[in-house]
Amino acid sequence: xxxxxxxxxxxxxxxxxxxxxxxxxxxxxxxxxxxxxxxxxxxxxxxxxxxxxxxxxxxxxxxxxxxxxxxxxxxxxxxxxxxxxxxxxxxxxxxxxxxxxxxxxxxxxxxxxxxxxxxxxxxxxxxxxxxxxxxxxxxxxxxxxxxxxxxxxxxxxxxxxxxxxxxxxxxxxxxxxxxxxxxxxxxxxxxxxxxxxxxxxxxxxxxxxxxxxxxxxxxxxxxxxxxxxxxxxxxxxxxxxxxxxxxxxxxxxxxxxxxxxxxxxxx
Amino acid sequence: xxxxxxxxxxxxxxxxxxxxxxxxxxxxxxxxxxxxxxxxxxxxxxxxxxxxxxxxxxxxxxxxxxxxxxxxxxxxxxxxxxxxxxxxxxxxxxxxxxxxxxxxxxxxxxxxxxxxxxxxxxxxxxxxxxxxxxxxxxxxxxxxxxxxxxxxxxxxxxxxxxxxxxxxxxxxxxxxxxxxxxxxxxxxxxxxxxxxxxxxxxxxxxxxxxxxxxxxxxxxxxxxxxxxxxxxxxxxxxxxxxxxxxxxxxxxxxxx
Ligand SMILES: Nc1ncnc2c1ncn2[C@@H]1O[C@H](COP(=O)(O)OP(=O)(O)OP(=O)(O)O)[C@@H](O)[C@H]1O
Ligand SMILES: [Mg+2]
Numbered sequence: 001x002x003x004x005x006x007x008x009x010x011x012x013x014x015x016x017x018x019x020x021x022x023x024x025x026x027x028x029x030x031x032x033x034x035x036x037x038x039x040x041x042x043x044x045x046x047x048x049x050x051x052x053x054x055x056x057x058x059x060x061x062x063x064x065x066x067x068x069x070x071x072x073x074x075x076x077x078x079x080x081x082x083x084x085x086x087x088x089x090x091x092x093x094x095x096x097x098x099x100x101x102x103x104x105x106x107x108x109x110x111x112x113x114x115x116x117x118x119x120x121x122x123x124x125x126x127x128x129x130x131x132x133x134x135x136x137x138x139x140x141x142x143x144x145x146x147x148x149x150x151x152x153x154x155x156x157x158x159x160x161x162x163x164x165x166x167x168x169x170x171x172x173x174x175x176x177x178x179x180x181x182x183x184x185x186x187x188x189x190x191x192x193x194x195x196x197x198x199x200x201x202x203x204x205x206x207x208x209x210x211x212x213x214x215x216x217x218x219x220x221x222x223x224x225x226x227x228x229x230x231x232x233x234x235x236x237x238x239x240x241x242x243x244x245x246x247x248x249x250x251x252x253x254x255x256x257x258x259x260x261x262x263x264x265x266x267x
Numbered sequence: 268x269x270x271x272x273x274x275x276x277x278x279x280x281x282x283x284x285x286x287x288x289x290x291x292x293x294x295x296x297x298x299x300x301x302x303x304x305x306x307x308x309x310x311x312x313x314x315x316x317x318x319x320x321x322x323x324x325x326x327x328x329x330x331x332x333x334x335x336x337x338x339x340x341x342x343x344x345x346x347x348x349x350x351x352x353x354x355x356x357x358x359x360x361x362x363x364x365x366x367x368x369x370x371x372x373x374x375x376x377x378x379x380x381x382x383x384x385x386x387x388x389x390x391x392x393x394x395x396x397x398x399x400x401x402x403x404x405x406x407x408x409x410x411x412x413x414x415x416x417x418x419x420x421x422x423x424x425x426x427x428x429x430x431x432x433x434x435x436x437x438x439x440x441x442x443x444x445x446x447x448x449x450x451x452x453x454x455x456x457x458x459x460x461x462x463x464x465x466x467x468x469x470x471x472x473x474x475x476x477x478x479x480x481x482x483x484x485x486x487x488x489x490x491x492x493x494x495x496x497x498x499x500x501x502x503x504x505x506x507x508x509x510x511x512x513x514x515x516x517x518x519x520x521x522x523x
Contacts, residue, residue, distance in 0.1 A: 081327055156362035160424070163320060163358075164375040164431055165351035174378070179365050 016248055023245025026238050032246075036210040036226065042236025046243050048212040052127070052220035055213050056206065057195050059131035060138065065188055068139045071098075072146025072184075077172055102140035109136045110201035118205055125207025125219040133205045137198065138191035145190065149183025150176060185261050193254045196247070199224045223247050273298045273434055273465050274319060274354075279333035280493075281314055281323060288314045290493035291333065294484055296435075301457055301466045303480035303502065305473065307517070310486040311494025312469040316437050319467065320354040321347055338434070352379060355433035359440045361420035363412035363427070368395075368404050371412045371423055375431035390430055397463075398426035399456050418449025422456065429460075436460065438468040442475070454479050473518060477506050485514050 034045035079091040113133025123129040153176050161171040207219035223243055230240035274296040281289040289311045296302050304312045323329045335342045342350055363371050372391045395401045400422040442450040457479055470476050483502045486494045498514045509515040
């Protein structure tokens, strides 16, 4: 056990170390400030892919957060009190759906997004199509973390609030959600990490243009996609490693944010 | 010397699904007095006390028969928000919100529409004073309620209930999670509170019932496990001279 644990850590350190050490030798300020250029030769920096990544993360979260959080609230706070048989069946089905969706490979959401948003709805390869597909991908994560966070709020808080004459929604808004905010934000940051690191789903919905996206209808290329393009379609493997190094740092940063948020909010 | 009650139940029964938990309870809760509800575990004490502010409504399969009057009006024809403002509740385990001491006490007034900062400050101070907690927390109102001891937390919960100016305070075993010193403080506090409020307390502790209450209601389950009111009367009389032999058995058994 000790051995396998040690081995895992060693492998992890090796991968991250390799990427960062090899990658960082390529990186200077220009790398962040210039867009990629030169097609197959893979020259230039990654500025436009950083912008596309941020743009996509924000757009996706704008869609996914309100939807996922309210679905989680409904499932925990309301679903069991509704007596209608039909609604009860629907809720069972929804719970099953969330469980299943959480395990579906991301490319399936990509294909679905391609069929629905890119072609049928004519959104084309765009931030919008990618964000909608990304929403399908991360919504199970947000729903589940919201559910867990709400279930962890002691019932005695709800009772105390209701016993003072507060309404149901008032109680959720003023007592339950503030107590659950740590867990809920963890789910949101986790989702951001998911969008930053996925490739397949965005390959078929975002397209791959390395120009800086100017609107929600622009095509684009996230950093993770850029790594893929550089590695597979150009001769610039070192640039791929450099981009990967930035990506790894970003993911590490997001994880630090999750930890900071949890310890700050639960303090 | 019994004044007309603010609260009474008339042939009140409570069901959880098919299970009848309370059977035909008729009791008149005297105003500005402390009424203790006693009886063995599972006899329906909590069910009864939670009936007065309609907390059993939250249990989806619960159903009632008969009537409960608060201020002469059927509780089911009153707005539940207004009812719960009039009939406050303190729970078995201290359950302050994970907020500051101030925000805990200001919570009730705020949900009932008081926004004015200086008004809130006055209400918070008065409520905490009335709950005999002011001297201990006056410099720490911004601190988390969780920084208080269990006994202080329970008095904070009492202050929180007082802040909406109720007429009645329901307490379901309010001291059972506390040590003897903290329990004594709560009991002394109740003695003061009854000047302004009508208090109903559920307790497992016979000595506590004897010490603090003016009236006692004794509940016992019948052969169907439904809770029945066996005897109700002034506490001193009931503890020295119970009418029903079952009351006598229970009280003497408990005093052992
Ligand atoms: N939500 C519920 N659903 C079904 N039955 C319940 C529910 N709450 C209580 N009961 C049942 O009703 C009866 C009375 O319970 P209650 O909690 O009122 O008793 P109690 O006198 O307060 O007991 P204790 O002294 O243990 O607190 C018990 O048989 C209990 O199992
Ligand atoms: Mg009880």
